[in-house]
Amino acid sequence: MGPVSEANPWGVIMSTSTETIEQLATREYKYGFETEVDALTIPKGLDEDTIRRIWELKEEPAWMLEWRLRALRAWQKMNEPVWPNVTYPAIDYQEMSYYSAPSAKKTLESLDDLDPEIKRTFDKLGIPLDEQKMLGGVAVDAVFDSVSVATTFKKKLGDLGIIFCSFSEAIQEHPELVRQYMGSVVPYTDNFFASLNSAVFTDGSFVYVPKGVRCPMELSTYFRINARNTGQFERTLIVADEGAYVSYLEGCTAPKRDENQLHAAVVELVALDNATVKYSTVQNWYPGDKEGRGGIYNFVTKRGKCTGVSSKITWTQVETGSAITWKYPSCILQGDNSVGEFYSVAVVNNRQQADTGTKMVHLGKNTRSTIVSKGISAGVGQNTYRGLVKVSKSAENARNYSQCDSLLIGDTCGAHTFPYIEVKNPTATVEHEASTSKIGEDQIFYCRQRGLSTEDSVNIIVNGFCKEVFRELPMEFAVEAQKLLGISLEGSVG
Amino acid sequence: MKTLEIKNLHARVEEKSILNGVNLSVQKGEVHAIMGPNGSGKSTLANVLAGRDSYEVTDGEVLYEGKNLLEMETEDRAREGLFMAFQYPVEIPGVNNSYFLKAALNAVRKHRGLPDLDAIEFMQHVKQKAKILSVDPTLLSRSVNEGFSGGEKKRNEIFQMAVLEPRLCIMDETDSGLDIDALKIVASGVNTLRSPERTIVVITHYQRLLNYIVPDFVHVLSGGRIIRSGGKELALELEEKGYGSIEAHSEPQPAPTA
Numbered sequence: 001m002g003p004v005s006e007a008n009p010w011g012v013i014m015s016t017s018t019e020t021i022e023q024l025a026t027r028e029y030k031y032g033f034e035t036e037v038d039a040l041t042i043p044k045g046l047d048e049d050t051i052r053r054i055w056e057l058k059e060e061p062a063w064m065l066e067w068r069l070r071a072l073r074a075w076q077k078m079n080e081p082v083w084p085n086v087t088y089p090a091i092d093y094q095e096m097s098y099y100s101a102p103s104a105k106k107t108l109e110s111l112d113d114l115d116p117e118i119k120r121t122f123d124k125l126g127i128p129l130d131e132q133k134m135l136g137g138v139a140v141d142a143v144f145d146s147v148s149v150a151t152t153f154k155k156k157l158g159d160l161g162i163i164f165c166s167f168s169e170a171i172q173e174h175p176e177l178v179r180q181y182m183g184s185v186v187p188y189t190d191n192f193f194a195s196l197n198s199a200v201f202t203d204g205s206f207v208y209v210p211k212g213v214r215c216p217m218e219l220s221t222y223f224r225i226n227a228r229n230t231g232q233f234e235r236t237l238i239v240a241d242e243g244a245y246v247s248y249l250e251g252c253t254a255p256k257r258d259e260n261q262l263h264a265a266v267v268e269l270v271a272l273d274n275a276t277v278k279y280s281t282v283q284n285w286y287p288g289d290k291e292g293r294g295g296i297y298n299f300v301t302k303r304g305k306c307t308g309v310s311s312k313i314t315w316t317q318v319e320t321g322s323a324i325t326w327k328y329p330s331c332i333l334q335g336d337n338s339v340g341e342f343y344s345v346a347v348v349n350n351r352q353q354a355d356t357g358t359k360m361v362h363l364g365k366n367t368r369s370t371i372v373s374k375g376i377s378a379g380v381g382q383n384t385y386r387g388l389v390k391v392s393k394s395a396e397n398a399r400n401y402s403q404c405d406s407l408l409i410g411d412t413c414g415a416h417t418f419p420y421i422e423v424k425n426p427t428a429t430v431e432h433e434a435s436t437s438k439i440g441e442d443q444i445f446y447c448r449q450r451g452l453s454t455e456d457s458v459n460i461i462v463n464g465f466c467k468e469v470f471r472e473l474p475m476e477f478a479v480e481a482q483k484l485l486g487i488s489l490e491g492s493v494g
Numbered sequence: 495m496k497t498l499e500i501k502n503l504h505a506r507v508e509e510k511s512i513l514n515g516v517n518l519s520v521q522k523g524e525v526h527a528i529m530g531p532n533g534s535g536k537s538t539l540a541n542v543l544a545g546r547d548s549y550e551v552t553d554g555e556v557l558y559e560g561k562n563l564l565e566m567e568t569e570d571r572a573r574e575g576l577f578m579a580f581q582y583p584v585e586i587p588g589v590n591n592s593y594f595l596k597a598a599l600n601a602v603r604k605h606r607g608l609p610d611l612d613a614i615e616f617m618q619h620v621k622q623k624a625k626i627l628s629v630d631p632t633l634l635s636r637s638v639n640e641g642f643s644g645g646e647k648k649r650n651e652i653f654q655m656a657v658l659e660p661r662l663c664i665m666d667e668t669d670s671g672l673d674i675d676a677l678k679i680v681a682s683g684v685n686t687l688r689s690p691e692r693t694i695v696v697i698t699h700y701q702r703l704l705n706y707i708v709p710d711f712v713h714v715l716s717g718g719r720i721i722r723s724g725g726k727e728l729a730l731e732l733e734e735k736g737y738g739s740i741e742a743h744s745e746p747q748p749a750p751t752a
Contacts, residue, residue: 441547446584449544450598450654451572451605460597464588464637 041100046093048072051199054099058202060171063179071188071198078192084355085384085416086324088297091262098200098233153217162246163208164219167235170206177208181239185268185305185332193264193326194301197233201266204234209244209275218474220249236267240275242308247278247474260288260323265300273308273335278316280473281329285321290379292351295323302329306338306364314341315358316472323352328386330359333367333395340369343469348381348413357387357418362395362428371402374466377413384416391428399429406436407465409458437465496557497522497662497693498543503554504718505542511552512538514718523690527704527729528697530715531737536697537581539715540666544578545571558662572598573605577660579651581667586638591650592620594638595657602658623656627683645676652683663687663694669703681706701733716741 042053051072055065080091157164163174170178188198205221221236240246250267263285269277279302288295298321304313315329331340342358360369375383383406391398406415419432439461447457463470463482470478498520505513512535520526530536542549543556545568556563563571586594599619600610611619624631629649639647648668655663665684669677684707688694696707704712704726712728713720714737722728722740732740 440584442584443586445544445546445568446580446586447594447598448568449572449578449580450594450658451569451601452598453569453601456597456601460589460594461586464586464590467588 041097044095044097046072046098046200050098054200054202057099058168058171060168061175063175064171067183067188068199071195072200074189075192075195075199078195080192081326084326085382085386085418086326086353086355088260088324088353091260091297093196096262099202157215157217160213160216161210162213162215163206165206167201167204167206167237170237174206174208177239178206178237181237181268181270182235183268185270185303186266186301191301193299194266197235197264197266197301201233201235204236204265205238206236207238207246207248209240209246211241212243213241214244215246218247218249220251222251232261232263232265234265236265237270238268238277238279239270240272240277240311242273242275244272245276247280249280249282249474251282251284260295260297262297262299263322265302267300267302267329269302269304269313271304271306271308271311271313271335271338274310275308276312276314277304278314279304279329281315281317281319282473283317283319283321283325286323287321287350287352288323290350292323295352296321298322298325298327300325300327302327303332303359304330304340305332306335306340306367308338309335309364310337310339311335312339312341314343314472316343316469317345317356318466318469318473319344319346319354319356322354325352325354325356327356328358330361331369332361332363333369333398334363335367336364337366338364339367341472342369342371342373343472344373345376345466345469346374346383346385347376348378348383350379350381352379352381353384354382355384355386357385359388360390360400362389362391362398362400364394365396365398367395367398369398369400371400371404372468373402373404374469375404375406375415376409376462376465377406377415378409380412382414382416384418386418386420388420388422389430389432390421391423391425391430393424395425395428397427397429398425400431402430402432404432404434405465406434407462408436408438495522495559496520497524497559498695499555499557501555501557503539503542503556504552505538505554506550506552507538507548512718513542513554515554516715516718516720518713518720520693520695522693524710525688525694525696525707527707527709527712527726528695528715528720529699529701529712529729529732532699534715535718536699536715537666538718540578540581540664540695540697543571543664544568544576569601570605572658572660573602575659575661577655577658577663579648579655579663579665579668581670583639583642583647583651585640585642587640589638590634591636591638592617592634595620595634595654598654599658620657623653626686627653627656628679629653644671645673645679648672648676648680649683652680652687656683656687661692663692665694665696665698667697667699669698669700674702677703678706701729704729714740 048069051068055068154164186194188195207219209215238246238248269279271277283298285296285298286294306313313331317329319325329342333340340360344356346354346356348354357373358371360371362369371387373385375385377383385404387402389400389402402419404417404419408415415436417434421430421432423430439458443461444454444457447460448454452460470482496519500516500518503513503516504511516539528536538549542551551564558576596616603610620634621631633650639650642650668680672680681703696703696709709726712724712726714722716737
């Protein structure tokens with residue numbers, strides 16, 4: 001697998017110069033600390049023995065080994081995708097470790113059993129794992145390196161029949177649900193990174209909301225990469241049974257390191273008849289330094305399937321971190337009258353690259369999808385929107401509305417848009433709107449003339465640009481997202 | 495007390511020199527009109543005073559309430575009470591007018607050592623100003639200048655001025671692009687905000703605005719210098735004879751005595 005594609009000049013909109021907007025140093029990544037914990041890390045390299053080792057360590061049932069090995073064999077025949085509009089040196093998949101776990105008691109009786117160092121880490125990140133200190137109405141599953149270390153509010157949710165636990169626990173405790181749904185949306189043969197994940201994934205979150213139950217709190221997973229030279233491969237599966245509702249949020253950070261680290265996750269969502277799943281991401285992996293050293297490669301497969309009639313899946317993402325982001329949270333609209341939505345803010349600053357967007361696949365009748373994508377580019381960042389709207393023959397009266405807006409800060413960044421539309425049914429209505437704008441010297445001057453600092457001016461302008469997406473986020477996270485955006489762009493305008 | 499004192503101000507944009515020695519002294523509470531033909535340097539003067547980066551001051555001095563204005567950052571000038579009403583107010587899509595004004599007002603207050611206004615106090619303050627100026631309060635929930643008509647944009651400028659309560663207002667061609675009805679509304683807003691504590695510099699090409707905002711003094715700017723100053727009747731003379739006659743008869747302006 002060689003280095004990946006050259007930037008494609010097709011569809012490139014380069015910004016023009018403005019004298020007064022220039023680069024300044026970016027602010028330090030504030031989550032870049034490292035935690036000293038005893039960990040069990042298996043040797044580098046990947047082959048069938050590695051898989052067996054992971055399987056043994058996790059004491060999984062036999063069917064899991066079979067699944068993992070099939071995924072590995074599929075992966076070994078695949079090539080790393082070269083079509084994304086990003087460039088990075090070749091990844092040596094034999095040079096990283098595929099399992100690292102804090103060595104602690106295997107099952108935690110209560111949160112008190114948690115390694116205090118890990119607890120402190122999450123405290124520092126603003127994710128206290130004590131239930132009494134938690135944000136009201138948010139249950140958290142905390143994933144440290146490859147392993148889920150704590151899940152809060154389990155009992156309260158259990159009373160409603162809601163299962164919210166680590167993926168490992170789900171394999172042990174709810175094998176029938178896992179076997180039924182795992183791979184039903186993202187098969188282990190789906191793509192290079194999804195297959196890799198299927199082979200080696202170590203943990204993640206599992207959610208099942210039973211028929212007719214409305215989950216009373218936000219569920220949240222917080223991912224933290226800590227160990228060096230390891231990849232993080234987590235897997236999330238959320239199933240909303242008939243008439244159920246669940247809102248889920250994912251957050252992530254990693255220490256500052258000079259080398260790149262791979263994060264290849266898979267997220268599968270399933271919505272049965274009349275069910276709703278809202279999945280929100282605030283992605284803040286370490287983006288690398290100003291020169292582009294270090295940072296996370298965030299190569300993630302996220303897909304939801306509206307299996308049932310009148311079901312709904314909403315993806316909302318705020319992507320500010322990672323050296324490279326490659327992800328397309330998608331919806332398969334199978335059930336008649338089902339609805340898919342994608343709201344995205346992707347920010348690249350310095351040398352970050354993002355190739356992100358969505359796929360909306362209309363299969364059922366009267367299916368509807370909405371795409372609102374806001375790309376912000378600063379520094380020498382390259383931001384690509386890539387989207388597919390596919391209306392199959394069976395999808396009578398399908399409707400899609402897409403809006404892709406790009407905002408450029410400075411004159412050295414790039415915004416690129418690759419919208420693909422495939423319509424096989426003449427009753428479909430597909431709309432696509434796109435715009436590219438630039439934070440102008442005149443806008444900043446106007447704000448400063450009213451008393452705002454340059455940084456506050458940029459923040460206000462950018463937040464205005466992202467408003468349609470932020471209002472889709474749960475309240476607490478909308479505030480967090482706004483702050484994060486401010487930090488990511490700090491120093492991008494002088 | 496002098497609010498503004500401009501001494502021998504020279505400025506250029508890129509390589510082109512536009513202001514060539516402007517001298518002007520404005521006392522607190524006065525209303526001065528600066529008139530001049532196109533290209534005389536009117537807007538440059540406004541932008542230099544407000545601190546726009548693309549204008550370079552090459553010589554001279556500006557004192558604002560006795561302090562060196564040219565050394566201050568753009569936002570600090572605003573926080574110190576200098577407000578410019580823009581000739582072309584800028585649109586900021588998605589940013590709610592009241593959110594924007596609250597951020598601005600609190601930035602100004604912070605600079606003056608005052609506590610932030612909370613949401614309720616702010617709304618009270620703003621609604622009171624809207625009432626005084628007969629501004630439709632729905633303006634507050636719209637995005638800053640986005641999709642506003644020319645008249646609405648100019649009214650929004652006056653409204654912002656009322657909310658921020660500046661001590662020096664520079665109105666850059668506030669009348670441009672307005673029909674007579676809109677012009678009257680905007681002028682009456684400015685008149686409402688006239689006070690012995692507030693100094694106003696009105697920059698305009700046409701005399702008609704001065705029928706509604708009656709100035710204490712009128713200055714004629716030409717070729718980047720003030721070539722004549724007088725009372726409000728000077729504006730009428732200009733209206734009658736045009737800029738040409740004044741330019742032809744002007745004497746070089748004497749340097750101010752130090």
